[in-house]
Amino acid sequence: MVFASLEFLSLFFPLFLLSYAVTPKSWRNLTLLLFSWAFYAWWSPAFLWVLSGVTVLAWGAGLALGATQGEQARRWLLALSIAALAGLLAFYKYGNLVAESLILPLARAEGHELSWERLILPIGISFIVLQAISYIVDVYRRTVHVERDFIGFAAYQAMFSQLIAGPIVRYSHVEKELHGRPFDLRHIASGLRYFMVGLSMKVIIADTLAPVADACFAQSAPSFADAWLGTFAYGMQLLFDFAGYSAMAIGIGQMLGFRFPENFDSPYISRSIQEFWRRWHMTLGSWLRDYLYIPLGGSRVAAWRVYLNLMLIMGISGLWHGADSLNFLLWGLLHGLAMVIQRFWERHGGPALPGLLAWALTMLFVFCAWVLFRAPDLPGAWAMYQGQLGLHGFSLSEEIALVLRPVHLLTLMLASLAATWPLWRPHVRLPAAIGEALVFWPILGLFASAALMSSRGASPFLYFQF
């Protein structure tokens, strides 16, 4: 189920809120757990075993780590449980790639005719596994307590508000709240406001831009205008889709008394790639830093090792997004290379670029790299890059002109303004009364989103596929 859907707004959420409100405090985790499992199963009940299996494994590993004293045994336990979780993730993420590019050709070469039914990726599995790993590592490091209450742990692991597409909530973020949290007017209202903002970002901006981006990326030979329009539209769609989902997740968490970490901080105002990664998908960035980069030595090793680590981490970040094509890996490596270049530049005393130029170069790189992220395969990405260079002509093609409506151009303008709002905000002076009234704009966004959802139907979040 997705938040931006009529089934969520007219069935799930009212029923959940009512049940949650009438449940005694000590039973609220159970209510949260049952509704979260129902939320996950809505898409395909057959995959509920993945979520429950990961939960049991992580909970059991935590108990075992807590009960084991010897360091070597603990290390083995840690390695085994991480291997099991990573193995599950790898099976679903890379099973098709391995089967189709390795096993089947090898079998055919030896004269065996094997068939392979493509694996369907359980939604949110990447997020579910990362959360489980972070819990086990934290228990191993003794930075969090072992959770002995299965219901509490399962509620953390399955929490519907951020189950599918993050933010990646570590156990330490919610450890205290799992055992007691407020459910009051103030939290509900401010959480609701955040939820409405996220819903508006997703439905009013991201879903409106989706057909334009889709049409541009579907062109086999996009023109200059097609390619740049598609790149820009997709960059905005992805930001508002993912950041919108995160805002809704954080808002719902806040309504229930949780404090989830922020996931986005206006990434499109960044003036360097490093800054971009401090602002984009922040919970993934910090996860990679704490559980991979720092154990590999972080920045305290020789320069060449730092560069290697950066490439490795960003390559893994790319692979984490998927492996049905090499695009994600290349996208990650490209970001890694950009970070290495930036480090090298700073280390060797390269002059700081003027703010506007630094911003323009960073955004040019980020948006061009999104082409690899969005294109279905390498030839598709290559066609877009050729289009960006004008190798397929310059004017907007009829196919795109058919899809493009004034509402898309207005939405692109709105998206650009909202994505860079922190740059403008200090210069905007509004009369106090208007400022007061603007507090309520998300209510308008809520009703507009409901109308758009009714008219278009629900569309899944882009990050569901990861």
Place this chain on the structure above:
Amino acid sequence: MSQEFHDALIRSKRQSWIFILCFTLLLGGFVASLLLAWSDGAMTRSTQNGWKDFAHGAPMRALAEDLRQTPLANWLGRKQRELGWLALDDLGPRVSAGCPGWLFLNDELTVHPDGAHQAEARARIVQEIHHDLRTRGSQLLVVLVPDKSRVEAAHGCALPRSPRLEARYEDWKNRLDAAGIPWVDLLPVLTQVHQNTGAAFDRSDTHWNIDGARAAADATARELKNLGFAPATPIHFKIDTGTPQARWGDLVRLAGLEQLPESWRPAPDTVPLVNITSQAPDAAELGADALFGDSQDSRVTLAGTSFSRNAHFADFLAAALNAEVGNLARDGGGFARSMRDVLEQEQRASQPTPWVIWEIPERMLQEPLTAEEESLRRLLKTGATAPVPTM
């Protein structure tokens, strides 16, 4: 924007309650609307699906579809479309505006990446059906309806019709020729109507207008007669044309604007009221084999889409043939659904229908094959058209 930011913005209990009340109002509205739809028996997809394929989420998808049809969702969706039209002249994703007053269906203008293969697959389906019908003793005549945006190109103004669509009609004609399937070329016929009367299609409708439908029917009848059709018992039809009336076509409905006040909607068409009635045949005209005033050999079945159900096309065709026409065409039936009905009927009939006319709109030729068409293709490939599956 952080959680602290939202916390800080909501400073009073009054503000908190406004957010909660508005949210409750919307949620409550949806719940009430859902209950209303349930009690009215409008949740048809959910009811029909039941718990079938629960493990893969089929009941949930059916429910999600039903929820979009609840009264509040319908009302909100309509208001969104109306506001889009009034504020931005936005007709939604399925309709485009041409010259002032002219609307076009985007399906006609969509370029399908694998279109050539789909058109080829459809040509093969037609070829198989042609062969199948012939072995049963029926003669197939295909009527290819060119796009409105092709015939009315002069009314397109800045309508973005891709050059990649130019060859679509011609290519398919060539495929039919190569396969030896008789067909009616309506492009010159409708172009002539356009030149003579100014338009062969309605301005606010996907379909042909009365003049276009009549000319198309006449051309189809001529072709059928060339193939040897002759009514055993000629029936005469009386065609009365009344005063023209304003009518908003299906494109206005598709844009979601049909409930706006009339003056706020896109311009209507002016459509004459037509009444076509059959008259009993003269005794002298009864053929030798028409013992009871009919003949098994002159039955005509019409398969097709909404084109065959609009602007009296089927009635004009009957009048031009001087024969009754069994119209099995379906609104929204797509390329093959009504032909599936014809094949089903043929399976059951003791005697084959001697003449089958299949009207196919150009815009459907390159669309991705539907599951129904795929299944029909597989069945035809294996030579087992009976029983044709119901999708």
